[in-house]
Amino acid sequence: MNEKTNKTFEEEMKRLEYISEKIESGELSIEKSIELYSEAQTLITDLEEKIKHAKDMVDNLEKVDK
Numbered sequence: 926m927n928e929k930t931n932k933t934f935e936e937e938m939k940r941l942e943y944i945s946e947k948i949e950s951g952e953l954s955i956e957k958s959i960e961l962y963s964e965a966q967t968l969i970t971d972l973e974e975k976i977k978h979a980k981d982m983v984d985n986l987e988k989v990d991k
Contacts, residue, residue, distance in 0.1 A: 934975050941968045 932940075944965045948958050 934972065937968050937972055937975075941965055941972070944968075 944961045947953055948961055948965075953961070
């Protein structure tokens with residue numbers, strides 16, 4: 926699952942929270958846990974990029990205001 930999605934930050938966070946809960950429940954097979962872990966890694970990378978982009982936008986706005 927390496928393709929980018931058009932989901933919002935909030936949607937991706939909810940999915941990440943769901944995955945975390947499922948993995949922590951201990952009820953999944955090892956294969957399903959690994960699959961969800963991989964999806965979580967992709968979500969984390971995307972979320973980090975969105976945070977960096979938002980921070981850059983704020984930094985640029987602060988420069989304009991000075």
